Amino acid sequence: MNDDRVADTPHxxxxxxxxxRGRKVVFDGLSLTVPRGRVTTVMGPSGTGKTTLLRLIGGQxxxxxxxxxxxxxxxxxxxxxxxxxxRKRMGMLFQTGALLTDMNVFENVAFPLRxxxxxxxxxxxxxxxMKLEAVGLRAARDLSPAELSGGMARRVALARxxxxxxxxILYDEPFAGxxxxxxGQIVTLIRRTNSTLGLTSVLVTHDVVEAMDIxxxxxxxxxxxxxxxxxxxxxxxxxxxxxxxFLDGRPDGPVPFHYPGDSYRDDLMRGRExxxx
Amino acid sequence: MIDFLAHLGRSGLHWLSLLGRASIFLFRVLRSQDAxxxxxxxxxxxxxxxxxxxLLIIVVSGLFVGMVLGYQGxxxxxxxxAAEALGGVVALSLVRExxxxxxxxxxxxxxxxxxxxxxxxxxxxxxxSAMEMMxxxxxxxxxxxxxxxxxxxxxxxxxxxxAVGVMGGFIVGVGLLGVDSGSYFSQMQAVTDWxxxxxxxxIKSIVFGFVVTxxxxxxxxxxxxxxxGISRATTQTVVASALAVLGLDFILTGLMFT
Numbered sequence: 001m002n003d004d005r006v007a008d009t010p011h012x013x014x015x016x017x018x019x020x021r022g023r024k025v026v027f028d029g030l031s032l033t034v035p036r037g038r039v040t041t042v043m044g045p046s047g048t049g050k051t052t053l054l055r056l057i058g059g060q061x062x063x064x065x066x067x068x069x070x071x072x073x074x075x076x077x078x079x080x081x082x083x084x085x086x087r088k089r090m091g092m093l094f095q096t097g098a099l100l101t102d103m104n105v106f107e108n109v110a111f112p113l114r115x116x117x118x119x120x121x122x123x124x125x126x127x128x129x130m131k132l133e134a135v136g137l138r139a140a141r142d143l144s145p146a147e148l149s150g151g152m153a154r155r156v157a158l159a160r161x162x163x164x165x166x167x168x169i170l171y172d173e174p175f176a177g178x179x180x181x182x183x184g185q186i187v188t189l190i191r192r193t194n195s196t197l198g199l200t201s202v203l204v205t206h207d208v209v210e211a212m213d214i215x216x217x218x219x220x221x222x223x224x225x226x227x228x229x230x231x232x233x234x235x236x237x238x239x240x241x242x243x244x245x246f247l248d249g250r251p252d253g254p255v256p257f258h259y260p261g262d263s264y265r266d267d268l269m270r271g272r273e274x275x276x277x
Numbered sequence: 278m279i280d281f282l283a284h285l286g287r288s289g290l291h292w293l294s295l296l297g298r299a300s301i302f303l304f305r306v307l308r309s310q311d312a313x314x315x316x317x318x319x320x321x322x323x324x325x326x327x328x329x330x331x332l333l334i335i336v337v338s339g340l341f342v343g344m345v346l347g348y349q350g351x352x353x354x355x356x357x358x359a360a361e362a363l364g365g366v367v368a369l370s371l372v373r374e375x376x377x378x379x380x381x382x383x384x385x386x387x388x389x390x391x392x393x394x395x396x397x398x399x400x401x402x403x404x405x406s407a408m409e410m411m412x413x414x415x416x417x418x419x420x421x422x423x424x425x426x427x428x429x430x431x432x433x434x435x436x437x438x439x440a441v442g443v444m445g446g447f448i449v450g451v452g453l454l455g456v457d458s459g460s461y462f463s464q465m466q467a468v469t470d471w472x473x474x475x476x477x478x479x480i481k482s483i484v485f486g487f488v489v490t491x492x493x494x495x496x497x498x499x500x501x502x503x504x505x506g507i508s509r510a511t512t513q514t515v516v517a518s519a520l521a522v523l524g525l526d527f528i529l530t531g532l533m534f535t
Contacts, residue, residue, distance in 0.1 A: 058410050084412035091410075098407035101398075112411045115418075160411075 009072070011036040011168055011200040012057055017066035019049070019056060026052055028224035029066070034202055038216035039194050041203040045246070045255070048222050050204035051095075054170045057202070058092060059083045071167065088116060091161030091169040095176055097153030099145040105132070105156050106141040112163045131159040135189060151182030158189060168200040169193070175207040187214055208247055212236075220246060222255075299495045305416050306424050306494070312417035313425040320422040327388045327423065327490075328430030332437070334387050335380060339438035342379060343445025346370055350446070351454050360454075364461035365468035367446030368439075372469060372478045373534075376439035378526050381485035384431055385518035389493035392423060393514040396497025397507035405498075420498075424490050431486025432479050439478070477533045484525060489518045 012034035019027040026049040034040045042050055055061045056068055059075045068075045073086055099108045109128045113119060119127070132138040135155040145153060154174060161169055174186050191214045194201045205211050212218070212232050219229040220243050228235050228243040235243065245253035261267075313320050350366040396419070399405050405415045443465065450456040469475065493514045500510035 055406075060406060060409060080414075084414070087410055087412040092407070094403045094407055096403060098403035100404055100407075101402070112413070115411065115413050157407075164411075 009036065010034055011071060012202065013067075013069040014053075014057075015067045015069075017056065017068065018064045019052065019061070019066075020064050021052075025224055027063075027066075030221065030225050031066075032219050032221075032226055032229060034200060035217055036200050037194075037198055039190065039201045039203065039214055040217040040219065041205060041211040041215040042219045042221060043204075043206055043208065043211055043246070044221040044227075046206060049224070050206075050221070051172050053221075054092070054172055054202070054204055058087065058090065058170060088164055089167045091164070091166040093154065093157050093161050093169060093171045093174060095173040097145070097148075097150075097157040099148075099153055099156055099160070101145050103145075104141070105137065105143050105145070105148070108145070108156060109141075109159045109163055112160065116164060127163070128159075131163055132156075134162070134193075135159045136185070149182070151178050151185065154178075154186060155189065158186075158193070162193060162197065165197070166199065168202065171201065171203040171205075173205055174203060175205055175210050183210060190214055208249065212247075222246070295499075298499060299491070302420075302495050302498065303491055306420050306491075309414070309416040309421040310425065312421045316417070316422065319418070320425055323422045323426035324430060327392070327426040328434060331384060331387045331430070331434060334383055335434045335438050336441050338379065338383055339376075339441035340445040342375055342438075343367060343371065343442030343447075344449045345445075346375075346442065347446035347449030347454070351450055351456065360450075360456055361460035362464050362468075363446065363450045363456050364443075364463070364465035367450070368443055368465040368469050369474060371439040371442040371446075372474050374478075374526070374530075376435045376442065377478050377481040377485055378522060380435040380438045380482065381431065381489055381522040382519055384427075384434060384486070385489045385493070385515050385522070388427065388430070389489050389514045389518050390511045392427070392490070392493040393497040393500070393511045394507055396420075396423075396494055397500035397502075397510050400498060400500060401502040401504075401507065420494055423494055427490025427493070428483070428486045431489070432482040435478065435482035435485075473534075477529075480533075481526065481529050484529065485522050488521050488525065492518050492521065 010033040012032075014030060014032045017027045017030040018025070030053075032042075042053060044050055052061065056063055057070060057075065059078065062076050070086060071089065073082070075083070075086070078086060099105075100111060103111065106128055109131050110124050113124050113127060117124075129138055129141070132141055135158050137152060137155055137159065140148070140152065140156075145156075148156065158169075171190065174190065175183050178186060187210050190201060190203070193199060203211060203215070215232055217230070218232055218235045220227045220235065222242065227246075228238070228240055230238070236247070242254040244250075245255060251257050346367045347363065350363050350370075351360055354360045354362055354366065396405075399419070405419070408415050408418060447458075447461055451458045451461050496510040496514045496517070497507075500506045
């Protein structure tokens with residue numbers, strides 16, 4: 001296969017994905033593709049299974065039916081050894097950073113290098129400092145995770161995620177709970193990391209403005225399926241009623257303000273009848 | 278009646294599923310034990326954390342238990358004019374029973390609860406998931422070294438507990454109550470059998486170490502990822518370990534000394 005054809009093939013393909021948690025159906029026939037070398041954002045309301053989707057792509061969960069291909073390999077069918085080999089080419093940034101609390105910043109970034117390579121200590125040191133410099137935290141290398149702010153922890157986690165030079169990074173809610181300055185830093189880092197390293201980036205978030213700003217490709221999901229997908233312009237132009245409500249943040253619409261139930265009038269009348277008894 | 282049966286069924290399924298998860302966990306930990314040798318540095322760190330840091334409580338408790346045994350043994354034996362047999366009574370009580378059992382109970386409270394809380398917190402803060410996503414197997418990196426450290430530390434701690442206990446009995450019996458020092462140790466040597474008593478005690482402590490560490494690490498991994506979940510898991514570790522140790526002690530004593 002020549003390089004152009006590889007570049008044209010999607011990095012991730014999800015086909016007819018069905019996933020249940022107990023009796024709750026999280027995904028009901030979800031299909032989507034993630035183009036290679038681009039920033040793809042999966043958006044949807046809280047509780048729609050965005051993080052679950054990342055875990056399915058990373059092979060931490062298995063679908064009930066349907067298939068997920070990453071880099072041409074069907075994730076659920078891989079042996080543990082091949083799954084781990086695939087994960088070495090895949091970084092993941094967790095919402096909380098998920099830094100190892102018994103190590104300082106330097107050791108956290110060095111962790112994947114120490115685990116998977118036999119590089120000499122001097123080279124590991126240089127690589128770690130390069131990764132930390134890229135996220136602006138070289139001088140914070142001796143701090144412990146407890147001394148970091150939420151934004152700093154995420155930047156260290158990003159440095160750790162790119163330590164093994166992966167082909168793809170999965171970002172789980174990278175903007176949640178950040179102040180505007182830190183949010184700007186993370187947005188810039190995601191975009192810069194994507195363009196300088198030529199990575200495929202998959203973000204899951206519900207922060208519309210930031211996501212639309214840096215994405216090449218957007219997928220909107222709700223109720224276990226894809227509501228809209230395409231480039232930012234395509235999604236904005238041809239948005240369904242549901243997508244318009246979501247993107248504009250309108251409080252009422254296809255997703256009602258009131259939790260579904262009996263009519264308000266009937267409820268009040270019932271109270272009156274029981275009062276008469 | 279139907280409700281009662283349904284409740285009984287649900288409860289049975291819950292326990293069966295718990296036992297199944299715990300067994301699969303144990304199988305995977307045992308299968309990863311080669312990591313204990315390959316990553317001996319991690320194992321040494323865990324032996325320090327689980328074993329060495331439990332030393333203080335073990336030594337202090339062993340001393341007091343031995344001193345109490347010295348008092349109680351003397352009070353009973355002196356009525357029969359057999360106070361000189363104190364050394365044997367103290368040593369047998371410690372080596373056969375109190376050493377392994379009390380050490381296991383203290384170990385569950387000190388090291389077991391710490392293991393559960395540590396692993397529960399690693400799960401809650403997604404550190405275990407992060408390791409998996411970095412292609413690092415938590416069974417080899419986290420669980421196997423801790424399991425081996427607990428398994429190895431228990432018999433050593435029990436031996437230290439018994440040794441310190443014998444000295445506690447000596448301080449009270451010989452130092453305060455006037456039992457002859459030579460009789461204390463000669464009686465101890467005369468009645469304590471290497472295979473019957475010492476080896477049996479060591480086997481007990483190995484079994485207790487295995488079970489307490491298994492319960493502690495599994496409870497941490499199985500904890501609900503909330504602060505309340507970790508608190509519940511830590512309590513369950515101590516309660517389940519104590520019950521398992523006492524129950525197993527009865528079974529092992531029955532098998533060994535009948």
